[in-house]
Amino acid sequence: MSGIYIHVPYCKSKCDYCDYYSVVTSQGREKFANLVEKELILRQGYLPDSEIETIYFGGGTPSMLGSVQISDIISGIAKRYSVSSNPEITLEANPDDISEEFLKNLRSFGVTKLSLGVQSFSDIDLKKLGRRHNAKQAIKAVSLAHTLGFDNISVDLMYGLPYSSTRIWEENLIQAFALPVKHLSAYHLVYEEGTPLILKLAKGLVVPVSEDQSVEQFQLLQEISSMNGFIHYEVSNLGRDGFFSRHNTSYWKQVPYLGLGPSAHSYNGISRDSNPKSIIEWQKSIKNGAIPTEQEVLTPQDKLNDYLVTSLRTMWGANVDTIAQNFGDGNAKQFLHTAEKYVRLGIIEQRDSVFRILPKHFITSDGIISDFIAV
Ligand code: SF4
Structure with missing residues (x-):
């Protein structure tokens, strides 16, 4: 059993707190699936000979890729690997990229799980975080996905936000559980090096929440989730029984995975391999027929x-x-x-x-x- 992760390195704009690798450009985006397929071929043999149980589109913003490229990547994997009869195929999406047509297409390509980057249901929080969507779009995206047959919907929420409050966090949780979601990823805000947010912190423009507030918000997360039948199965992940992330659980259980795309990581029990955090370097390497990874033998x-x-x-x-x-x-x-x-x-x-x-x-x-x- 193995997994495949695809890092889609495009965003429409950069959020203040984010240190994931992504670029704000559409240049060359139409060729992304084609390059991923080439990387798949170059790296055939990396995974031990086993079935693919999970495929995960992360980013960046995978929902910016468009239906055709997502379909091409899934069928490219199926051409070269034996995919299990009941795979988990997850796509991270931003609420403002969701449309009926896009969701119907995802369903028809076999995407089984939608992971929505909601972060907050407060428009003030969303604006301050630099997100493009609003609360109404997030609620609509979850409802539409559910209506169109997505049974496995996850939302990402953030707590410990400097300009928010414990009351808003509580409202966020109540709102999330009022929606048909089966999984929740909840992250405490981290001031990552190299982000605009850490510069604001250095200039005194934001004041981090106190330790007491962090603990209070974490406890609310546990209380409200448990009242709604969610199990806290990993530090930042909670879900209903039967809806834990199979892909992420395989990372925590040392299952081999192949990471494709710029900045993606791979692991096969022998080595850990990292792709360059540069779309230009990654593309150049693939076009030259060279494996783009830096390998660390464990x-x-x-x-x-x-x-x-x-x-x-x-x-x-x-x-x-x-x-x-x-x-x-x-x-x-x-x-x-x-x-x-x-x-x-x-x-x-x-x-x-x-x-x-x-x-x-x-x-x-x-x-x-x-x-x-x-x-
Ligand atoms: S948080 Fe998501 S949408 Fe925002 S910059 Fe990072 S990857 Fe892009």
Whole structure:
């Protein structure tokens, strides 16, 4: 079982907080699918011989690609790989790109899941975040997708916004759960290096929320989601049983995946490979018939760290028997030694050989996980 990720590097405008690689141009966009297909051919053999279970269009803004190119990429994958009989095919979309015709086309190409970049249902928040859509468009996009047969709809929401409030966050959650969504990705705002937002922070134009507000908003997220039957299965992801992201879960369970497009990452259990964060470099390489990736062969220590970082982010946790079996008794002993402190504090729960951070402590998971990482 493997996955394929396609990074679509186009945006109509840049949002203040975003550090994902994307360009604000339509130049060359019509050739994107063709280049992705060429990369698929160049990188055949990267994945172990297995079925493709998940395909994920992320970005950037995949919904800017247009139906024909999306269809070409899906059929290009199906031509070269055996795709499972029940694949999860996800497309990230901006609410303002949604139309009836576009959604009908996606359904006919086999797209099974729509992930909408809503971020907030407050027009003031949306304006300050630099988003192009408004709350009305977001609500309409979810309803239309549901009416046209999308059963698996996810929305992205952000909390910890400097110019917002806990009351608005609560309203956002209530609004999200009033819609037919089955999955929610909720991210606390991060001030990423190189973004306009961090410059505003440096100039004192924005004031970050206090730690108390962050915790309060995180607790609201957990309370309201749980009241609506959602399970907090990963630090930033919640969903109804049966609607957890299969693609993202495969990252956290070390399933191999192939990443196509500029800035995409790949992993096959042996190496981690990164494509250049430049559409020009990526295109040039593909046109010259050269694999565009930079490869990092994983050491046993890298593999152990990957296992700890990914598994401890989830409600499934890390298994000390797996650590002993794959990385030796010494590492298992070290893991138990670190875990012991957190078990005593009631932050990590132990069930037989499995240790998991309790979801109510997911908000501090980065610090906890870093304690487990050997340098
Ligand atoms: S948040 Fe999404 S739409 Fe905004 S710049 Fe980043 S990738 Fe583009």
